[in-house]
Amino acid sequence: MGTTAEAAAHKSQQQQQSRVLIVGNYCHDVLIQNNAVKAVSLGGAASFISNVFNGVSISCNLVSKVGEDFKYPVSYTPIVIHTLKTTVFHSYFDLGFHGNDHQDRILKRVCACDTIRPSDLPDTRFKYGMAVGVGGEILPETLERMIEICDVVFADIQALIRAFDSVDGTVKLVKLEETGFYPLLPRIGVLKASSEEAVFMDVEEVRKWCCVVVTNGKHGCKVYWKDGELGISPFLANQEDPTGAGDSFFGGFVAGLVQGLAVPDAALLGNLFGSLSVEQVGLPKFDTRLLQRVKDEVQRRKMQCLLHERSDDELKFLRPVGHEQFHTFLVAARLITPCSIEEHQWNSPSSAMETEQMFHITRSNLNY
């Protein structure tokens, strides 16, 4: 545990006014292919989402826990737990990064940092809260506290339905209704799931309580609400690594809503950031010219939507006037400023040996 003084300092830092609260641990991602470590990266939904927020200049408060072994420079300082190590995931890609299907990835949580408890959250109120755990760190009581202090909570189902094999940490999914989070669904605003995860809930039931967004890789996403549903167009991408696509999508989606877009336009922004994310290995670096174009267009859309209908406090589900043009604009912006592979923010270890030293990976713990 950190000292009381450190915890107090962290809490006071968190108490500066911000409209968005992100809750979920940073982690270390180790990408493994054919029994060899291909890459090591900063991971965790919190890191992918704050990366998108930084890109579009949205500030937030972030509550995340790591161990002393955490060395990545991040914009939002995590709570350091001196007695534990940072959460680590090993991702096994049997078919390689170029396979288009995600089912070739097996995920193992090989190290788990501390859980995030209600007392770790700031005492202030937020307009938006994002429950985005990756390793089981968010407890039902933590989500409940987020609901109390945030006007609207967005939850990633991966924070709610993951279970971990007691021997090797393999990630398994459990039915949402069997979790302690289920009774809280009528009190959350949006639940995001990938198509693989969506089969672990009854979408028809859950959409009666909250908006459900199901992402579907290169096919884009679908938004379900109480009395309607809408497919949102994808963007063409050259997939290198699917890790974090769902997180970057969620970052773009919530960033859109924070900036006053209607749900379909925000989901389009989600698809854009999801598509940019898969083109790079690890945490993506976005082209600054593309970001500027996107920010300018979002401002324009916001003004346009305000003129038409939007009141600031509720989610608007219907496709707003000019939605297709917004898509066309983003497709064009993406083409004019393609992300260069050389521009990766990727912190690749210089040798396999270095990787193994950083993360104490041995052949035996790769094979289990």
Ligand SMILES: Nc1ncnc2c1ncn2[C@@H]1O[C@H](COP(=O)(O)OP(=O)(O)OP(=O)(O)O)[C@@H](O)[C@H]1O
């Ligand atoms: N190959 C692709 N081409 C274009 N867009 C993609 C592609 N893969 C993902 N995306 C975008 O990213 C979003 C999220 O992807 P996906 O549904 O694969 O999430 P996920 O399975 O949660 O990802 P991960 O668990 O790897 O973070 C999609 O809705 C889509 O907008």
Ligand SMILES: O[C@H]1[C@H](O)[C@@H](O)[C@H](O)[C@@H](O)[C@H]1O
């Ligand atoms: O960094 C990744 C990313 O956040 C993924 O969305 C999550 O599924 C993995 O567990 C994590 O290691």
